[in-house]
Amino acid sequence: MKKALQPILILLFFSIPFSVYSQNISIDAYVDRNKISMNEILKLTIEIKSDEQIEAEPEIPQLTGFQIIGQSSSSSTSIEIINNKMSRSVTQSFIYSLRPLKVGQFTIPPIFTKYNNKTYRTKSINISVVESQDSFGNQQQNQPRPKNTNGVKIFLQAQPNKTEVYVGEPLTVRFTLYSNKGLVGLNAEKMPEFSGFVKEETFQTKNITHTLEVIDGIRYYAYRISDYTLFPTYASNFTLDKMELLCAYEVPAKSFFDFGTTKRVYIQSNQPIIRVKPLPLQNQPQDFSGAVGNFDVKADLSATHVTTGESVTLTLAISGSGNIRTFDTPKLPNIHNLDSFPPEESEELFPPYNINGKKVVKYILIPEEPGSYTFPSIPFTFFDPQNEKYRTVQSKPLYLTVEKGKETSAGLSYIRPQGIDIQGSDIHFIIRQARISDFLLILFSFWYWMIVIVGLLSIVTAIIYKKERKKLLQDRAYYRSKISNKQLQKDIMAVHTAHKANNAELFCVNAENALKNYIANRCNISAGASKIQDILSELHKRKVADDLIPRIQAFLHKTDTARFGGVTFSSEELDDLSHELDEIITQLSRTKFRRKK
């Protein structure tokens, strides 16, 4: 019994502590609106989120100015798998219907819940109760006005990270669309131009995804639309361009026969005012490059020992945060006996706002004479907006030792790297084919299917051929009847040769052989050993025309007599005999030689 309980105890040992200490609990409270009239009902929702199902209930304090007239609760579980890690979250929602008791400003105090001797609390929510609902006229000027149609609140907010900047100092603006209802479609109608700024779009939404945010106690779906980094070009008070969006949301079905519709709302963003201050002219250094931000400069040589004619690269890296794209790079001081090419510049900017990064300048130098060269410190001056003053940073001095190299043509020792100048792109040129024909599907042509039929017929032919060959091998009578025609042709040739030669004896021998062989083959009897009587009696057994047998008998008798009786034939008689043989053979060929029953 103890042994049986052991694994269970071990499991309990591991599972209990985790279930107690691995809980991640949070509590949120939000209302469906923060301004209501006396005749409306406020919906207060309290959500307790945890990794597992827990028994916790919110403790509702005394609510000044409201009366709880209804309460309901629900629970939902969601499982997410991100990077093969499964996370589970249980949400318990407690919904309270509150009726306002009087006009005024009220605060729903923090709501508590206790679990495992720990207390979790929500933020307080301010509610304004008015006699009758009015518009959102008391919103701040640079705050967006939420559109409120059928209880759906949507607004597009432009959020700059700063409202006061210097010329050249980057600022970021984020456009976020807030809606208390899930959206099904977004279409950009007008994007901001930001005149007076060099703009860089650092983010643009591709999919309609959202996060949840609670603003003024109301929970909104927040859609991040786009982020811009702006670099002011001159000093002035700018009102930022507005963004215009067309949003679509679904209106659920209200009855069985209502299938629900998609409503569209036209939304404009707020227009924050940005004050762009001029850079101070007092104490502005002469070598000021236009850089605004906070930077550091570093210089480095690709080699410290080279020979004459050999190239060496001096890399100057200016890193930090600010208007990296727009400032001028410092000039390299002229050093005697050191040939240099125009520098190559590259920028590396880091997301999300492309403000942080570095500008790298590469100077390719070729020492012409041996000796020791010293690169003095390279100063870089920028305006620091935080401290509101100009600052100069310097790289460390560098040293290069050059020895005399092999006598080479200076031009050949180094090939200047040069990128290909790409000026634009276009579609590929047309296909220059002067004559074209209408498309014809070969599959539908007559010849295609003729070949297919011939292919199928070849199989039928092969089967017939195989059967025929099998029959020829197995059935001797059939074989002999098949070869009878061939032998007959051969024999008849011999007869005609003798006839042409007017050789009566040979004619008679060949004619008799031809006839006897043909009959023997067709009747499947031995020709050589057969006498005339045997052949005739065999013919009597078969279904042969009655008048034919006496003719055969007479013909064979004539030839036999001529051969052994020494009778000779004139050429006319030979012609008659030949004719008679042809007729007999013709009639025999039409005969089927079936046995009589």
Place this chain on the structure above:
Amino acid sequence: MKKIYVVVLFVLVSSTLLAEHYDIADANQAYQEQEYGRALQEYMKVADQGVKNFVLFYNLGNTYFKLNNIGNARLYYEKAAKFEPLHKELRENLAMVRANLKDKEVVEKSFIETVLEKIVFALSINILAILILIIFILLMASIVLLIISRNHVVRNVSKILIVIFSCFFFIFVVIEVWRIRTFYSEDQAVILEETVLAYSGPSRDFPQVFTIHEGLKVTIERYDNDWALIKLPSGNGGWVMQSSIGVI
């Protein structure tokens, strides 16, 4: 084997001889001289006769692109793609058209889909048909050999060949059927007007459901008088006027 070549050649030659030829040299010359309006007129003279040809559709797509008519450029490129879907220059031109669309299309294909597409669309319909015929002839020859041969080695070899050719024959026939079905299907269309409003029913009285722009490729679900029910790549459906779309 020589006989097979002769047969294939005969089929090709007979088909080419039967097809009527059309001259587009003037249109090409007009395009070369950057007179795109005249080039369009010349190409359309041939296209209006109902001629279906890859080169004609490709060149028409180019001409419309040069005339800044993105909708028709996309339409004719897509028509050309029915003949040679993997034509490199056509695909690149199509990508350039897509880059100019107001409604962004997200084309996400899995590795398997890409490989399958390359296999299915590697050859043109006619080349595939000839290949099927050659495999069929070889299959028939192998069957005949199996029937008539008395040599064991020959019979065994022909059995293996029959299995191999049958597999290839089946695969190619399936691909060809798929290709012909795609070629003759008219369920795809391109939006030709700059901005098109889609409604929830075949009339302007119904609520608007979405707005789409010139050049977007959509699927046609069905027609109702002058209206067509279209489906967007995202799955949303709506009714638009038939005149605002061009069937591929």
